[in-house]
Amino acid sequence: MALRQILTEPNKILREKSLFVEKVDEDLQKLMDDMLETMYAAPGIGLAAIQVGIPKRIIVLDIASKDGERNPMFFVNPEIIEKSENNSTYEEGCLSVPGQFAEIDRPDKCHIKYLDYHGLSKEIKAEGMLATCIQHEIDHLDGILFIDYLSKLKKSMIIKKLSKQKKAIERIVV
Numbered sequence: 001m002a003l004r005q006i007l008t009e010p011n012k013i014l015r016e017k018s019l020f021v022e023k024v025d026e027d028l029q030k031l032m033d034d035m036l037e038t039m040y041a042a043p044g045i046g047l048a049a050i051q052v053g054i055p056k057r058i059i060v061l062d063i064a065s066k067d068g069e070r071n072p073m074f075f076v077n078p079e080i081i082e083k084s085e086n087n088s089t090y091e092e093g094c095l096s097v098p099g100q101f102a103e104i105d106r107p108d109k110c111h112i113k114y115l116d117y118h119g120l121s122k123e124i125k126a127e128g129m130l131a132t133c134i135q136h137e138i139d140h141l142d143g144i145l146f147i148d149y150l151s152k153l154k155k156s157m158i159i160k161k162l163s164k165q166k167k168a169i170e171r172i173v174v
Contacts, residue, residue, distance in 0.1 A: 001030075001037040004052035006095045009145060009162050014096055018050050018057045018141040021076050024119030028058070032074050032117060035060045040070075044095045046133045048140035051096050059137035063129050076115040078138055081123070084109035090132045092146045098165075100158050104149050106135050 007014055021028065031054060039047040039060055049058040057077045064071040088108035093101045109127040112134060116122050126134050136146060147155045 001033045003041055004034050004038045006038065006042060006047070006051055007053055008166065009097050009147070010159055010166075011096075013053055013055070014050060014140070014145065015143040016050060016055050017143050018048070018055045021056050021058065021115070024076055024115055024117070028056075028076070029117060031056075032058060032060055032076075036062070036072050036074075039095070042095050046137045047095060048137045050140050050143075057141050059134075059141070061130075061133055061137065063133055074117040075112070075134070075137075076119070078112050078114040078134065078141070080110050080112055080135070080138060082111040083107035083135075084127075084131075088128070088132065090129065092132070092136060094136070094146055096140075097145060097147055097158065097162065100147065100162070102146065102150055102154070104132075104136075104146050106132050110135060112138075 031049065035047050035049060035052060038052060045063050046059060046061045049056045059075045059078060061073045062071055084107040086108050087105040089103050089105050091101050092104045108131060109125065110131045111123065111125050113121070113123045147158050
């Protein structure tokens with residue numbers, strides 16, 4: 001397994017729509033293993049392949065408590081079949097939008113179909129934090145970040161701040 005670089009906003013790759021995966025093979029499983037290791041190291045609870053520069057419809061999640069057993073979940077070609085009409089609000093953050101958090105309303109339940117780590121077709125009915133996290137990561141596959149749900153002003157302030165941080169880091173590295 002290897003750590004991958006997580007892309008941060010602003011980055012046009014994060015706004016790309018990810019491509020459907022034809023089959024789950026050893027190369028794809030290695031990518032998912034790398035993504036999981038990268039997510040844990042960050043640390044985070046979810047990561048989409050596009051966040052490491054791979055425009056494929058793949059997400060990894062682990063919302064288990066930090067002290068508890070790890071419970072990694074792998075979703076290839078995840079598709080929301082149904083969403084609840086009731087919303088819940090969670091404070092969201094994102095590895096691609098470091099240091100920024102905001103309360104976001106999303107459906108409190110969703111039904112998803114996907115392929116698992118071995119390419120087997122699965123379905124899951126998620127609620128609460130799991131539903132929020134899955135929807136957040138599926139948004140990534142469509143080029144959407146959680147900051148896109150904020151007002152234009154809040155979003156532009158966050159992007160401006162991230163741009164300044166990126167430029168400061170680039171000056172140090174160069």
